[in-house]
Amino acid sequence: MHNVLMALQNDLASSIAIRFICQMEELGRFNIQTVHVPDLDKEGDAPGVGFVHRAWEDGVLENARQEISRLMQKENLIRYRPMPPRILLGERDQVILSELLQGDYDIFIEGLLHSFEPDAFLKKLESDLYRNISRPILMVKNLVKLNRGIQVVGDQDTIFSLLPWFFKLWKDLDVKTEFLTCQFDDQSDEIVFLENDTHVISTIEDGWSRSSTFPYKVKTVKGPEMRVAELVRDHALVMSMIPTSWEKMAGILATSPCPVLLCPRTQ
Amino acid sequence: MRILFAVDEHSYSAKTIPLVARLGNNTWADIRMLITHKAGTMSAAESGGAGKQIMVDTSKVLSDYHQQLLANFDPVASPYSQPNQAENETFGIHKEITAQVREGNPAREILTEAKEEECDLIVIGCSSQDKCSWRDAGKVPLWVAGEATCSVLVMQEDKPINKILCCLDHDYISQDSLEMISQMVTLFNADLDIVVLTEGEDIRQKIEEKLAWLVNYYNSHDIFPFIELVKLSSLEAFLSQKTRWGLVAMWMGKPSILGRLFPSNKLARLLKANESSMLLLR
Numbered sequence: 001m002h003n004v005l006m007a008l009q010n011d012l013a014s015s016i017a018i019r020f021i022c023q024m025e026e027l028g029r030f031n032i033q034t035v036h037v038p039d040l041d042k043e044g045d046a047p048g049v050g051f052v053h054r055a056w057e058d059g060v061l062e063n064a065r066q067e068i069s070r071l072m073q074k075e076n077l078i079r080y081r082p083m084p085p086r087i088l089l090g091e092r093d094q095v096i097l098s099e100l101l102q103g104d105y106d107i108f109i110e111g112l113l114h115s116f117e118p119d120a121f122l123k124k125l126e127s128d129l130y131r132n133i134s135r136p137i138l139m140v141k142n143l144v145k146l147n148r149g150i151q152v153v154g155d156q157d158t159i160f161s162l163l164p165w166f167f168k169l170w171k172d173l174d175v176k177t178e179f180l181t182c183q184f185d186d187q188s189d190e191i192v193f194l195e196n197d198t199h200v201i202s203t204i205e206d207g208w209s210r211s212s213t214f215p216y217k218v219k220t221v222k223g224p225e226m227r228v229a230e231l232v233r234d235h236a237l238v239m240s241m242i243p244t245s246w247e248k249m250a251g252i253l254a255t256s257p258c259p260v261l262l263c264p265r266t267q
Numbered sequence: 268m269r270i271l272f273a274v275d276e277h278s279y280s281a282k283t284i285p286l287v288a289r290l291g292n293n294t295w296a297d298i299r300m301l302i303t304h305k306a307g308t309m310s311a312a313e314s315g316g317a318g319k320q321i322m323v324d325t326s327k328v329l330s331d332y333h334q335q336l337l338a339n340f341d342p343v344a345s346p347y348s349q350p351n352q353a354e355n356e357t358f359g360i361h362k363e364i365t366a367q368v369r370e371g372n373p374a375r376e377i378l379t380e381a382k383e384e385e386c387d388l389i390v391i392g393c394s395s396q397d398k399c400s401w402r403d404a405g406k407v408p409l410w411v412a413g414e415a416t417c418s419v420l421v422m423q424e425d426k427p428i429n430k431i432l433c434c435l436d437h438d439y440i441s442q443d444s445l446e447m448i449s450q451m452v453t454l455f456n457a458d459l460d461i462v463v464l465t466e467g468e469d470i471r472q473k474i475e476e477k478l479a480w481l482v483n484y485y486n487s488h489d490i491f492p493f494i495e496l497v498k499l500s501s502l503e504a505f506l507s508q509k510t511r512w513g514l515v516a517m518w519m520g521k522p523s524i525l526g527r528l529f530p531s532n533k534l535a536r537l538l539k540a541n542e543s544s545m546l547l548l549r
Binding site: 011012015016019113114115116117142143144145230234257258 | 458460462475478479482486491492493494495496497498501505511
């Protein structure tokens, strides 16, 4: 059973994230704690000081609590008996980081609507939260049926670092899994597949020996970023290490409409 | 619903027949097949072998297509089966598959027929090798797509449809256009990508409300589309990823942003450049 911290806003991205996690709940149990950090800038200028200011803050918190509870009810998250939403004031990234440190969470979840322009995704990668987080982040961009399977994607340096995360989080998940190792080559227009790369297979096999199911596909692909990106589009979940915003992998994940699970470098 | 299926004698028209049949099976629409020949040309049979300029036997082509189309339907249970006059069988739903030959400029005749028959959808096949044209008549599909007042489905020959892109305008999303997209997804057993055009942060909330409704609509039909936001300024770049989709559907009605962005001349360019089949919803 995994402990999940889920950041919610009263918007479509959060609705989609809730639906996705409800779908996953049918495969494995989660303890879900929701958190919401109100954007005080949207509430207008804070009035007064002391008691007056505190009363205003209490009002903002109460409104936000009702709004998030309504969203959870509307999306039927309450059938999984999550804890009551935690409404916290402060700078969003810092508040969530501190909540993750204080609680015993295995995974952080938030929604982000997918855009053709990569700006919003890259901005997330550059945020304090993504740069300092020590837990995997599940960023839900779309609601995808789980029968599309999981894709574990990385380059030669990162693909094997994902294995411990994979086993920790999805060991018992009965969903087909594909491993895609990317070798970027911008000099070429074409992509070349190296099916069943023995080096990758043997390393994965070592990790997999403890598990009952073997990955559905193991692929290595060599080619330009744009062509490789076309292969990271049709899965229920794409799993990768958290890239820096200037890495080619960031560009690939930004263009993928799939939910992405971004794992930190160290466990 | 009434479908006008515009055909000529070439393979892309013949290959579109199964699609029209599946559309018929799903929608129980009245289907009208139309073939045209230019003025001054006539079939060998019509001319008695002495025509001014004998091209092809259009009547025979149409008759063959008609038979091929009918062969796709259950002769007893389908609404296209002929009622048994002898037994005075009048119960049940009966739909028509009719065939028509017109003489004149093909594009103009197709548009006129669609108007006269009050068709909801024109289906037209085209050659993907010749940039979405008809082999002996040039840009007929482009003309029809650009000028028709009803929806048009332009089917590229030999292009499999595994993924459908639907460009929706947040200002106006009609129930009919959503149902047409659902039909296409079911028909081709394809994945659906929905692109929503955004113009700025200020209308974001309005778009989200529409999108939430849209997501609910498709989820309730057991369709789980990928949603993608695209800025208006990036739309042409986005659509240029032409290998991604087998069918691109665009809402082109009068109040539509897409209608404004792609007037008929620009739309023709888009159709020519795009290797996908196109569904223009009006």
